[in-house]
Amino acid sequence: MYGPPPVRRPVIDRARQSARLRALDLRDTVSRRRDRLTPPRRLDFVDHSDFAATGDEFLAHFIELGGLQPSERVLDVGCGIGGRMARPLAGYLSSDGAYAGFDVNRDGIAWCRRRYRRHSNFSFGVADLFNARYNPHGALRADEFRFPYDDASFDFVVATSVFTHLLEADATHYVAECARVLAPGGRLFATFFLLDGSSRGLIEEGKAGLAFLDIHERVAILDEDLPEEAVAYDDEWVF
Ligand SMILES: C[S@@+](CC[C@H](N)C(=O)[O-])C[C@H]1O[C@@H](n2cnc3c(N)ncnc32)[C@H](O)[C@@H]1O
Known part of the structure; x- marks a missing residue:
């Protein structure tokens, strides 16, 4: 028997979700609800909770719990699409401070590079590392990846919702890399389950x-x- 192949349910679900998010994006654009450092919802593969509010909440934790100062150099490991933490940091860090973020998601980093063009102390890098959830075709191993930054080049490392998606070998290696790039007195702010x-x-x-x-x-x-x-x-x- 011939005929079109059956459409798998996840494909339909994804199409519905995409249509719903595009409609919300249109509403956000028309009503000017979204500022230029907040990505469209259809690109936010992390989750669709309130992007800006979550970032603002975490900035308060960085300051209160981690003692983050405006003049410090921040590394955002696994910064994600749109840099959820970059957005509030863009308003907090002074011109003496700096932000670098990297992620395995090429589209997310491309979006960040475009949007943060005017922020000369902000930079974004992409690394094609394997992660079954986020980059299943990644060519490189995360447990062998040397972060592309010099030793002791940051005061504050952020890894929010990243160790929650790393298996033990990768996580162990990432803790060591965070320690390597932190200057004396530096702090790592990471979330875990x-x-x-x-x-x-x-x-x-x-x-x-x-x-x-x-x-x-x-x-x-x-x-x-x-x-x-x-x-x-x-x-x-x-x-
Ligand atoms: C749940 S998201 C969190 C994103 C962002 N940190 C935030 O708080 O919104 C997990 C992020 O980790 C990234 N990721 C996964 N494996 C990674 C790895 N080995 N190195 C760097 N980033 C990774 C994913 O692409 C994704 O952006």
Whole structure:
């Protein structure tokens, strides 16, 4: 029997989602809700929560918890599409400060380079590293990647929602690279899914938002078919 191949459900879902996001983008443009450093929703592959509000919230954490100063040099590891953290930092860092971000997503970095052209102390790099979730055709291994920056060239390294998508070998190597590029007195601000008594208890009771597998291991994943979808670390691994 001949006929068109069946359309797979995820393809339909993606098309619907894309149409919905394009409609929201149009609304944002017409109503001027989006400023020039906020990417269109259809490009925001990370999630569709409030891009600007999340960035602003994190900037407050960088200042209050990490003591970030306007004159410091910031590296944003896995800066993502549109640089969610770059946007608030563009308003906070002085001309003595600097921002560098890199990511495996070529389109995201291209967008950032265009939008931040006028910010001479902001730069964005792309690295074609394999990540099953974010760059499945990446040619290079993250656990061998030397960040393209000199030793001790930053005061503050940001990695928000990045270690949450790195398996152990990559994560171990990235911690070492962050340490290498940080100057004495530098700080790393990173987020993790933590496995501790409380989170393990909630997972076992079926009350956790993310039901990680094998939670008594040092490192746990959410999905065996796509390990980098979400990765959790024992709190002793992190601290
Ligand atoms: C959940 S997103 C977070 C993006 C951004 N940090 C934020 O807070 O909005 C995870 C990001 O990590 C990037 N990524 C994945 N593997 C990476 C790697 N090995 N090196 C650098 N970035 C990576 C992805 O492309 C994606 O942009």
